[in-house]
Amino acid sequence: MGLLGILLGLALLVWLAFRGWSVLLLAPLAALIAAAFAGEPLLAHWTQTFMGSAARFVAQFFPLFLLGAVFGKLMDDTGSVTAIADFMTEKLGQKRAVLAVVLAGALVTYGGVSLFVAFFVLAPMAQALFRAANIPRRLMPAAITLGTSTFTMSALPGTPSIQNAIPMPFFGTTPFAAPGLGILASAIMLGFGLWWLQRQERVARAKGEGFGPDSPVAAAALADDTVLRERASTAREFDPAEILHGQHAPTTPPIALAVLPLAVVVLVNLVMSLLVLPRLDAGFLAEPRWGQTSLSAVGGVWAVATALAAAIVVLILVNGRRLPSLRETMDAGANASGLPVLSVASLVGFGAVVAALPAFGLVRDWVLGIGGGPLVSLAVATNVLAALTGSASGGLTIALEALGPTFMALARDTGLDPALLHRVAVIGAGTLDGLPHNGAVVTMLAVCGTTHRESYWDIVMVGIVGALVALAVVIVLGSSVGSF
Template sequence: MIGLIGILLSLALLIVLAYRGLNVIVLAPIMASIAVIFAGAPILATYTQVFMPAMGNFVVSFFPLFLLGALFGKVMSDSGAALRIAEWVVRRVGGDKAILAVVLACAILTYGGVSLFVVAFAMFPIAAALFREARVPKRLIPGAIALGAFTFTMTALPGTPAIQNAIPNPYFGTDGFAAPGLGIIAGLIMFAGGVGWLTWRSRRAAAAGEGYDDGPLMTTGADSAALTIDLGDDEGPGAAPRGEDGTGTQPEAGGTLTAVRERDLPPLWVAFLPVFVVIGLNLLLLRVVFPMMDTSYLAEERYGATELSMVQGNWGLIVALATAVVLAFVLNWRRLANPKKSFNSGTTASFLPIMNTASEVGYGAVIASLAGFVLVRDAIMGSSDNPVVSTAIAVSVLAGITGSASGGMGIALEALGQDFQSMAASAGIDMELMHRVTTLASGGMDALPHNGAVITLLAICGLTHKQSYKDVGMVAVVIPVVALAVVVALGSAFGAF
């Protein structure tokens, strides 16, 4: 019982201190040490023989994905390709449908491999201009961006290059296209439910006479990043302006969406081609190329004594992202103000995210090694005879506790992944269903108020939790949990499809 108290205390401190901004890389091993002390286990041995190997194994497995993803996001942002895609979507959908335009633009960018943080920074100025023109309350912008960037493109759509869709691969021998039918159903629930909610909220605000920024607590600093864009011909001008600080300029009086450009954006095909390569090449490799290859050498010890199914998920993403990065650099070389800086900045931007997640995985490995964790494991495993339900509960709870989709999933799979796999195999459950449920479960409860992406998004938009979290919580927590429940029910009844 004392060991269990130590585990709960360390988890509580991890939540509170991470929410207050302490770095998880250092915080996680310290909090793990508290649980170790309560359990009476040796601290140094646990740190060097349990924590560090688990942390290192995660880095070894997923560093290429973090690195290439960060590089891709950087070149798409610096070249203006991300803005070009966003502008095109806005023109096609129409400025009068501001919410739908923002959601779709964010979805295309994140599904194409652009980091959700890059998307948030790139989309806010566009969203501010659209919402101002359409007289949609500014407080709904975080919900629209979160819906497009943090939900169905992160966990549901088959083939999404998000790290949350890659982490289950080595645990279940699957790839990012696992259970595509169930993923699409979940994605449609999130998309339709989220857009429906935000539209309803917008109409209620309009009926009450609320405009873009009528809220009494509305901050004004972030509005300096708003911009004016052109809703005319999709091949014409219309880029986000860049002020001296690089953040943009204030819209013209009245919010008219007029073209203001200080640099050329790439042609539409140049902007979209790397995005198509990420998804298309990954699918081609997984379904055609890799199965045709002779990979018998993987059984050798020097290659990890494994098999193709355990590594092909990561292989496909590595090749697809690497190709997209090279292609994006080649096509946009002259548009990059400083290609060397973009390359170096993208590289260094990958370090903190992977180390944060890896440190949380190390924390999970320590907790799983303690005697008190038996009670936690038995409670989770005893929550249902259905391993699909148990997996959904475990990943959801840990993602909510840590405020991190990848972190919560990493902890759950590090601690219970083998148990989940064994239970599913014994019950004859398809590992593709386990993969999709695990991924979906990571993307619901993670977006509670202490989630780092939520906090960053609100800061970008210059809004508070009080003003905007109700809508973020509905589209990024409540509706994704409903989608997860539907997939669990369908998967339990009909299997993976």
Template sequence: MSLLIWSVYRGWPVLLAAPLMALLAAALAADPLLATLTQRFMPATGGFVVAFFPLFLLGAVFGKLMEASGAAMALARAIVGHLGARHALPAVVLSCAALTYGGVSLFVVAFAIYPLAIALFRAAGLPLRLIPAAIALGAFTFTMSALPGSPSIQNAIPMPYFGTTVFAAPGLGLISGAIMAVGGLIYLSHAAASNTATNGLETATETQANSNELPSVWLALAPIVTVFGSNFVLAELALPNLDLVYLSEPAWGGVTPSQVIGVWALIGALTTAIILLFALTWRRLESVKETLTDGAEAALVPLFNTAVLVGFGAVVAALPAFSAVSALVEDIPGGALTGLAASASLLAGITGSASGGMSIALDAMGAHYLELALSEGQDPAALQRIVTLATGGLDALPHNGAVVTLLGIAGLSHREAYGPIFIVAVVIPVGSLLAALFLASWLGGF
């Protein structure tokens, strides 16, 4: 595991590092290498692709359409223009949050917001090296793991395991999200006041788009509102009222409706938003075919990077050492919620991926913790929210792919800019998880 972290941190591609490190782990445990590759690594990798390919694909296409049509930039500029340079920090954070909560890929958000952030920070005399942390706070934290209704993949993965939807445990999510957002803004404001105004990024390239070329903010908002509205209608009203008895047949997987409704609703919501966005902005697209192609291709790298980490985790989960670690985790006092939070958080930190660590934890221990939670009288919705929060903390350690990409966009090294990211994307989210665990132990999945 340490070698995987080191290799990714040093810039080796995850697609190569994960299977190689899985085979190395198997060799050290004296397991057969070819059987490990074909019977453990590949089924787990393929299973993740089969389960979540539509969500990665639709999310990437939606994000690309928002970017290419100018809708993402229009919404960001409207928020920035309303708050002004005096409130540069909350303007950047809120712009990122609005876009990611609306379903736009965090990578698209980072590229779209970065030029605006440079201009705002310079106008306000803020330390430019804090821009990556401000973007991380808005894009990597509360909108990804805490806020109910978020279409993020992290919020979608637990649904088949617990029979929940993306709106699970809204009370826990809102409180945790508020802790992350407010805590992160307070920290960044203090850090900005304690530093000189122009640390780093002086060579950054600014790109400005003509405001007259952008769509209206209402047009930019319409697809985002559509994601939430249609998701809620499908998940809570339409799909539960359909006759889905046939799903129990072996030909359809032998599943219960609750195991698929959440995923179906999100697929339907993203599809509806894409159709609406395409109808509203197709004249603004230089090439529809090229935009859709770029969006589809953009889904592949994050999908397969996450999938091979799940495959790596499946190999590790079968090792004797993992069984010993699992036994230690299960002995942690606090019941199902605490045990699931600890195991998922640990795996997210090891893999540097919230979705990868979550999938590994749920594949290995999801059924156990669901059974334990039900025996304790816990709402499965609390399990969903807790596991999502748990993987949204240690995942942002230095080897996280999104962190590496964000620093690359800013042209900064880990030494120059990772410290503030660590506070807003690791320390404060872990604190919000602890608060959520405390509340859930008393109030359940409210």
């Protein structure tokens, strides 16, 4: 009965979330259903297990949600993201339209700009380039996906994405975990994705298929779509409803000033992770007043938070005068972080209740019993949970909350580098999370004015198949030669 309750609660969560119900309501309800079937105390699981785990997630990662959303909104309202898109358009032009969209997306997201902010800038850029080059509009979502939601989210060393930050407290790693494997995985994802898009472009031209009719979508209508908003808030760290709040600058900055804050994110993250924090005397963290923790548990979050904070300061100093209202922009960015962090925390609370039930032992034994070793088991666990929840961050945290200590024990026993666990977990969570119900997928299709039927197969190829190939290569190399 306990296992049936877990499956029933999960099915209810997935089905109603897909229909646009708020995860803030669904997650505790699904957790209570699972607990009820197991004969466990309901109120205790709600207030102690569920809320305790959700609160820990907020305590650990809300600084990254907050700073990331504020930084993304500032980059948008100062015109910096638009300036980067315009620069790519000018330098690469319509002859390399696909590459221009992919590289623009990669640059802004690796520099810390929130995904949904990038969507609303890259979609008009892609539309103009694809129309001029007469490339089918149905390929626009795949091009944007490749640049924003694959290697810069899960593989490229140092990426400030929340997905790359989540394993750090569990494994004591940094944002630059397994850099060599991360770069290799990034090259595979990028190379495979560009090959597929270029192939599809050639096939379309051979058939005489062009851009097709325009299908403009009003950004205001998308931001006010409550069903889309609920799906999107569990998928990434920015509430789309805040896209239209604040005021945009009347002009864009020079490209050097637009890119500077992105460079600050990468540079400060690197310096903090590899130079500053390793030399820090953090013995005081073991005291009860600091939660009896360690630098390895918090250092990764500190590095990314410092990088984003420094970039915000630099951005305001060099481009703040372009903003009609700094306060409105900052408020909109801060508000954009609230619903996503609570939505993902609620998914984490649900996972904590499930992990505390006696029947979860069957699930754990099944995962650990998968052939191929701990890396394969970890990849399967993160893949499955990200697919079911439609959230890479939610699925990843649920998997690590439930199985992280077990995998760390296996790593110690087998001599496995925790950095390798980190990279496999993040890449694994960024594969099957891109199923049709994923909020980022739904949002991107709406912004581009296409449908699942028109564009989803190409998203699968560049966002899922390419990532699975990269994941397999990382697992094989990691198992044979270790982390590098």
